[in-house]
Amino acid sequence: MNGMGVNVSLNNPYSNDKVIEACAIFGMMDLSGRRFGFRDPVKAISNMRERSNGLGAGFAIYGLYPEHKDDYALHIMYLNRNAREKTEKLLEQNFDVLKAEEIPTDPKAYVQSPPPIWRYFVQPKKSIAKNISQDDYVLENVMKINTGIRGALVISSGKNMGVFKGVGFPEDIAEYFCLDEYEGYMWICHGRFPTNTPGWWGGSQPFNILDWTVAHNGELSSYGANRRYLEMYGYYSTMYTDSEVMVYALDLLVRRHKLPLEVVAKIFAPPFWFEIDAMEPKERNFYMALRQCYGSLLMNGPFAIIAARTGEMIGLADRLKLRPLTVAIKGDLFYISSEESAIRLVAPHLDKVWKPRGGELVVGRLKTLKLLEIPQSGWEDEKLY
Amino acid sequence: MNREFSHEGRKTLDAPGPVMINNGVVTINAANMHYRDLNLLLKTHSNLAKRINIYNVYGQRYIGTGLRNNVEIHVYGTPGNDLAAFMDGPTIYVHGNAQDGVGNTMNSGKVVVYGCAGDVVGYAMRGGRIFIRDDAGYRVGIHMKEYGEQKPVIVIGGTAQDFLGEYMAGGILVVLGLTLSHGETHKAKFVGTGMHGGIIYIRGQVTHVGKEAKITELEENDVALLKPIIEEFCSYFNFNIDEVLAGEFKKIVPLSTRPYGKLYT
Numbered sequence: 001m002n003g004m005g006v007n008v009s010l011n012n013p014y015s016n017d018k019v020i021e022a023c024a025i026f027g028m029m030d031l032s033g034r035r036f037g038f039r040d041p042v043k044a045i046s047n048m049r050e051r052s053n054g055l056g057a058g059f060a061i062y063g064l065y066p067e068h069k070d071d072y073a074l075h076i077m078y079l080n081r082n083a084r085e086k087t088e089k090l091l092e093q094n095f096d097v098l099k100a101e102e103i104p105t106d107p108k109a110y111v112q113s114p115p116p117i118w119r120y121f122v123q124p125k126k127s128i129a130k131n132i133s134q135d136d137y138v139l140e141n142v143m144k145i146n147t148g149i150r151g152a153l154v155i156s157s158g159k160n161m162g163v164f165k166g167v168g169f170p171e172d173i174a175e176y177f178c179l180d181e182y183e184g185y186m187w188i189c190h191g192r193f194p195t196n197t198p199g200w201w202g203g204s205q206p207f208n209i210l211d212w213t214v215a216h217n218g219e220l221s222s223y224g225a226n227r228r229y230l231e232m233y234g235y236y237s238t239m240y241t242d243s244e245v246m247v248y249a250l251d252l253l254v255r256r257h258k259l260p261l262e263v264v265a266k267i268f269a270p271p272f273w274f275e276i277d278a279m280e281p282k283e284r285n286f287y288m289a290l291r292q293c294y295g296s297l298l299m300n301g302p303f304a305i306i307a308a309r310t311g312e313m314i315g316l317a318d319r320l321k322l323r324p325l326t327v328a329i330k331g332d333l334f335y336i337s338s339e340e341s342a343i344r345l346v347a348p349h350l351d352k353v354w355k356p357r358g359g360e361l362v363v364g365r366l367k368t369l370k371l372l373e374i375p376q377s378g379w380e381d382e383k384l385y
Numbered sequence: 386m387n388r389e390f391s392h393e394g395r396k397t398l399d400a401p402g403p404v405m406i407n408n409g410v411v412t413i414n415a416a417n418m419h420y421r422d423l424n425l426l427l428k429t430h431s432n433l434a435k436r437i438n439i440y441n442v443y444g445q446r447y448i449g450t451g452l453r454n455n456v457e458i459h460v461y462g463t464p465g466n467d468l469a470a471f472m473d474g475p476t477i478y479v480h481g482n483a484q485d486g487v488g489n490t491m492n493s494g495k496v497v498v499y500g501c502a503g504d505v506v507g508y509a510m511r512g513g514r515i516f517i518r519d520d521a522g523y524r525v526g527i528h529m530k531e532y533g534e535q536k537p538v539i540v541i542g543g544t545a546q547d548f549l550g551e552y553m554a555g556g557i558l559v560v561l562g563l564t565l566s567h568g569e570t571h572k573a574k575f576v577g578t579g580m581h582g583g584i585i586y587i588r589g590q591v592t593h594v595g596k597e598a599k600i601t602e603l604e605e606n607d608v609a610l611l612k613p614i615i616e617e618f619c620s621y622f623n624f625n626i627d628e629v630l631a632g633e634f635k636k637i638v639p640l641s642t643r644p645y646g647k648l649y650t
Contacts, residue, residue: 047444050420050465272574321523321547324485324504339484340503341444341463353482355503355522357546357572 022323023205023217024051024170024191024338027306028346029313029364032332035063038179040346041187046171047342051217052191055199057173058165060156060206060213061184062308069160071098071121072138076145076154077202079115083151090149094129094141095122103164109176111168115201117155119162135210135255139234142209146238153238156208160310163213165190165204173204185366188308190215200240207244209235209251211309216243217338218303218323229296249297250307261314262361267294269319269359306336311366321358328353334364409435416441420465424450431456431475444484449477455494466503469496472513485522488515491537497621501543510537510556518622519543519564524551529583531555540618544571544589550637551595552579559614561629562589577637581644585637586611588629594637597644601636 026045030036041059065073074091078084091097099121105114129137142154156163161184164177170191174180190205206215220226223242226249230237233256235248246268253264267290270276276287291298302322307314315336317325328335330347337343340353356362404426405412411434415423423445430437431452439448442462449458453473460468460479469477470489477496485503488496493513504522507515512535520543527548529537537556543564550558562571570590577585577598585598586607594600603611612630619626 050446321504324522326503339444339463339465340482341442341465341484344463344481345443355501355546358523 022051022338023193023215024048024189024342025215025217025304025306025336026189026338026342027187027215027308027313027315027336028189029186029308029334030332031334031364031366033063033185033366034332035183035185036187037183038174038187041189042171042174042179044337044342044346045189045191046169047345048191048337048339049169051193051338052169053193053199054167054169054172056165056167056190056192056204057170058163058190058192058204058206058215059170059174059177059179060161060163060188060208060215060308061179061182062161062186062188062213062310063184064162064182065121065160068098068121071123072157072159073162074120074122074142074154075103075117075156075162075164076120076152077115077117079151079153079202083149084116084118086149087145087152090141090145091120091122094125094137095120096125097122104178104181105176106178109168110172111166111176114166114176117164139210139251143234143236147236153202155202156213158208158211158213158310161208161211161213163206163208165206166201167199167204186308186313188213188215188306188313203239203241205243207239207247209247210255212247212250212254212307213309214243214247214250214305214307216246216303216305218305218318219301220245220299220303221301222299225296226299246299246303246305246307249299250309253294253297254309261312261363263290265316265359265361266290267297268299268316270298271359272319304338313364315356315362316360317356317358319359324355326353326355327362336362336364404430406430406434409433411437413437413439414441415439415443415445415462418445420445420447423448427452427458431458442481449475449494452494469494472496483517487517488513488539491515492535499622502541504546506541507537507539507556507558510539511535512537514538514617515540516618516621517541517543521545524548525560526550526553526556526558526583526585528552528554529556529558531583538614540614542618542622542624545573547574548578548595549573549576550580550583550585550598551575551577552581553577553585553639554582556583557610557614558583558585559611559618560585560587560589561615561618562587562632563624563629565589577639579644580637580639581642582639584610587635587637588632591635591637597640598637599640601638603634603636607634607636 103117124137206213220242226245227237230248253259304317304323304325326340328343328350329352330350335343411430436457438459440461444465446465449469449472451471456475458477467486467489473492474494479498482500483498483502487506489508491513496515498517501519502517502521506525510529521541523546525545540559574593575595578595580598
């Protein structure tokens with residue numbers, strides 16, 4: 001979106017009016033599970049500076065809190081003072097709060113009006129969280145905070161992971177949150193060009209709910225339909241931007257509906273009708289059932305996403321491939337990026353680099369890297385039907 | 386606390402790397418160089434230099450944009466999007482993979498890529514030639530066009546992804562399939578969608594053609610047109626011309642020069 005002239009000229013040394021960026025996404029994972037620091041991911045995401053504009057950036061790090069790996073780590077952004085008081089009261093009531101602290105920041109970093117961001121390591125109170133899974137209980141409470149407490153936003157709620165994000169260029173956000181003090185086996189990075197919204201701290205990416213995180217480049221024109229569908233399942237969009245529906249959809253489809261990722265990819269980016277028409281009856285019925293059941297979660301419009309959960313990083317682009325996505329491997333390191341140059345900057349010699357087709361799911365898993373070449377007309381795997 | 390935090394990835398202004406000039410050859414170290422600085426250097430040196438070598442290229446955009454001379458530029462690394470955009474004369478050799486938008490609205494000159502290219506190669510190209518040794522991404526040759534003597538040519542040595550030649554209005558697009566294994570078909574769908582001019586030649590099997598285009602057989606004059614183009618391609622990448630020509634070629638042409646003429650009538 002244009003019309004950000006004032007902010008842009010502050011951050012752009014050329015002070016030009018033209019905004020030429022698009023989102024930058026970058027994901028890096030060590031498939032052996034070795035944890036690594038900020039250097040490569042921050043260097044890579046900042047290299048795609050032309051895709052950012054200083055109006056938002058963020059990082060999700062997995063394997064971040066090994067000392068609290070079984071506790072939910074809530075990162076909560078407070079836009080006013082009352083918000084923290086109310087939120088902490090709610091947390092005290094519903095959770096055993098094992099630790100609460102403000103996330104350390106570096107005031108020297110070049111960011112504008114940062115709100116305080118706190119982190120809490122919590123366990124659901126057993127006396128209250130009955131007849132409900134722990135994840136669903138946390139989800140309910142996250143939504144309660146996001147929709148019920150003005151100025152409080154839960155920006156991540158998974159275990160052994162966390163999201164750091166805000167308004168600025170990626171390298172400034174990394175510096176602000178002192179990311180040189182953290183390590184993880186997987187980093188999901190985003191440099192943002194806000195598509196439909198002004199840049200604000202809560203609307204920066206990546207978006208997270210429970211274990212799932214998404215960094216998205218594109219614009220979901222199906223946002224309205226997606227959002228209304230997700231509301232029926234208790235997911236409320238509060239970040240004023242299209243991309244967050246993707247992460248809620250992943251939590252719903254993968255964790256709650258227990259669908260394999262391969263099927264979820266076919267819901268987000270289904271085969272064309274002419275392809276479905278040409279399928280064998282059994283396969284055709286399966287795809288038609290998917291379209292009928294989950295048509296509201298078809299992600300229409302251009303997108304390239306990097307999504308992650310514990311031990312897994314995936315890449316997917318829309319079926320018309322209107323946004324770029326490059327995937328590479330070097331030894332145990334698995335990369336997904338908007339641009340190849342960002343990968344080459346941190347790993348000049350790659351074992352393999354390729355561009356997945358639109359709608360083709362790419363998955364990197366801890367220990368084993370399983371790369372899926374989805375055939376144009378369905379699978380042979382009986383389990384999927 | 387003294388944080389050891391560097392902004393290595395950020396390409397800053399006012400940090401031009403060293404430039405060396407030796408016997409008409411200009412060598413530029415583009416490490417950490419902003420694309421505008423790099424393109425300013427190219428503009429400054431291209432009129433006098435015989436050859437320009439650029440090292441440590443990591444995503445700088447618009448390399449060679451708007452240059453109107455016959456300089457030879459060698460890019461080592463991964464050039465950024467819109468390489469050779471609006472270029473009018475130079476020859477660019479890329480020793481590595483190119484990203485999206487190679488030759489965007491290029492007018493004349495050449496781009497030779499010793500590797501792969503991303504999406505929208507030759508977007509709205511008006512003239513000149515692009516040779517990609519390996520594969521290319523989506524929408525190669527989208528809306529390339531020709532007028533009079535201006536006849537752009539794109540050759541992809543490997544295969545290309547969907548919407549090849551989308552809205553193509555002129556010029557010649559050749560896909561050789563040299564990276565495909567024996568018997569493997571091109572996977573590109575919607576080839577020639579919205580096509581209303583120009584010719585696509587494909588070596589190997591095409592599975593899906595857009596509704597505005599049709600597949601036909603080659604005629605004698607097609608072979609005469611194709612042969613020098615493939616010869617030039619082979620000369621850059623050391624392929625055997627006879628082996629390439631021995632493959633089975635198909636031709637894809639538009640059904641109409643005005644497919645949407647009646648859409649709003």
